[in-house]
Amino acid sequence: MAETLALALVVGLTACSSSDPTGSEGAATPTAAHPDAACALQQLTAGDGIHFGVNLDWGSQSVGEYADLLGAPPADVVSFSPIPWTAQEREWVTQAADQAAQVGAAHLLTLEPQAGLAAVTDDVIADVVSLLQEETDAGVPVIVRFAHEMNGSWYAWGQQPEEYVATFRRVAAAIHQQVPGAALMWAPNYGGGYPFDGGAYAAPPGSAAAGVLDTDGDGAVTGFDDPYAPYYPGDDYVDWVGMSLYHWGSAHPWGENEAPEAGKFVAQLTGAYSGLGGDDTAVPDFYADYGQARDKPVAIPETAALIVDRGDPVGQDAIRQAWWQQILAPEVHQRFPLLRLVNWFEWVKVEQEVGDTVHWAVLDDPDTREAFRADLPEWIEFGSDGCR
Template identity: 65%
Template sequence: MPTSPHRRRSSSVPVIAGLGIAGLTLLGGCAPGEPELPACIARTAVDAVPAEGALFGVNPDWGDQTLAAYAELLGRDPAVAVSFADVPLDATDRENVLAAGEQVRGMGGTLLLTLEPREGLAEVTDEVAGNVAGLVDGIQRTGVPVVVRFAHEMNGSWYAWGQQPEEYVAAFRRVADALHTRAPGSAVMWAPNEGGGYPFTGGPSAAVAGTEAFELLDTDGDGVLTIADDPYAPYYPGDDAVDWVGMSLYHWGSEHPWGENVLPEEGKFAAQLTGEYAGLDGDQTAVPDFYGVYGIEHGKPVAIPETAALVVPRGDDAGERAIKQAWWAQVLSDDTAARFPELKMVNWFEWDKEEAEVGESVDWTVLGDPATRAAFAEELPAWLRFGAAPEPCAVLTGAPPSAGG
């Protein structure tokens, strides 16, 4: 099978970068003579899980647009915003995460913090995990729930942490333990890539025959890695370490190589989420039912932390809009809500960027074009949950613990 497509973040920093922890502790404070504001109340990720429906969020281009500007275009405050940081954290990473958290606080939302160990899983030491927990606890004390998505798409072969199940599980559990202990109320998300196309051969981290990793990933014991091997289970860190499960799930087109603007097949989203897809991109029914296994059997809230539909702008505005509309009609349908009640988060990938897998710029956005934006906003279903601007409050000076790198 060809290497699966995957999202790579930009190195762009949040628009309001420049807030350090010391600055954050003063946000929302009162000027002399003004009425004293109540102290901010720490909100936890557990508080943010809706009893019914799903949080709607955005994976934004922080370098191009503030969350407030995004919300103004959409007409709704996003309930979740996705931010990325390298781990170990450096000063710039911490500054950017704090800045993102402050924007999320203004929306009354949840921060989904994606941590990327680009130097390898061995760098994720106890000290590094503790530094992450300190940063997260400080953000939660400002009233922002935090869900940490550690080393996503670990079943792929394209990241430095990919296809190393033993090392990955150990690092994930190390981070989860630090967060659960030092940032109580935070949550940790385990989020592989959708398994169609597994084992995603050809990437720099692809498992090599004869290694321990290869043996662990050969779940059917036939001596080769194929789509018949489980793309999820070898990487699962355990119920005690995992609070949320998630899956990157995009419409990249109908067949590899990607780049053609094509309407998604009817029922594609649900079929990929449940391991029932058999269509233009091949028979992928060997892939397990992700929702059934991890959402139902393991009892975890399910997220789609990243989704969108591939459109390469080629001058057919109406046709390109129809592709996006057909995809969101599946992802956000009432049938989706009814069939998948444990689906608790859906985040749109709101980027227009060059994609190496395509060799061209892909417009993943739904708000960039006015006509597409109007259609998307009009068709947002009632079962989605959005953010609500919080009441002004004062962050207590000195409340956040050290988050040094």
């Protein structure tokens, strides 16, 4: 079962830009965290609620406009950025942080080494550190999601476990040493459908990478191998664990508007899903293995339900609502206390694997927005400027 393929980059922002950041060699000893940034990071794991944030379509909407539609500031806002940066890409990251700061949100910065892991040189890491220092010095909390969905076969950093772990550790060590107001998130894709055969970056049979990924030792990388463990950088390098978890429909090929089965979200989070999409019970329990066992806060940095416009707004809204109600169910709040952050993918975009435009967003339509806001429980947490 194929999962999320290409995701969009930040292509434009509407906030006023700040001056170009300058490079820095970094400090030789740990730097003190800016009190506002450190406080805001702690708020994301404080209390007993789940924080709600957004993957925003930056080209068509500002964070402030989104907050007005939601009726509350998001707890965090996600941006996608390739590295190494051009001057313009670096400026877009700064603008995203500025917009997050305006509503009291954290900045979940997704770094995408599109030229491959070898392009993440020491100079590139130093540039990342320099910009993060500027963000956190301004009081903006940052969670860096480095090279997400690395277990997939659709990204240039995918299915290269040894290189990925080594690079993640280098990035994490530099950020932990020099930017204590920032945190690192490790975030694979949900393991159903692993190893996602047919992708451009699938580990070649017989390669060293395939040998590492063959966790059951049967000579091949299959759905019975662990889709998470070979890519885990280690507890000392990871502050948050997260997983992309979408409702793409009932079964591959995707593109049909189909309601999620009851309990699907929880079953996939815990490695217990077996249903219309197949038997995924070989997939490990992500929450137990990477949240509970390691005492890490858990995030769903990307989620939404697939809708292709078929001229049935009532039926389409019922599918969306069925998915968000599973995520916002009392059982989720009570059973998963380490689940601290959920981000809705608020985009309308063409998806390659569907061959059509998918309407992931829920706030752009007034009726859908009203239903979504009405279903937000009291224990959902939003952004706050209480630390600033």
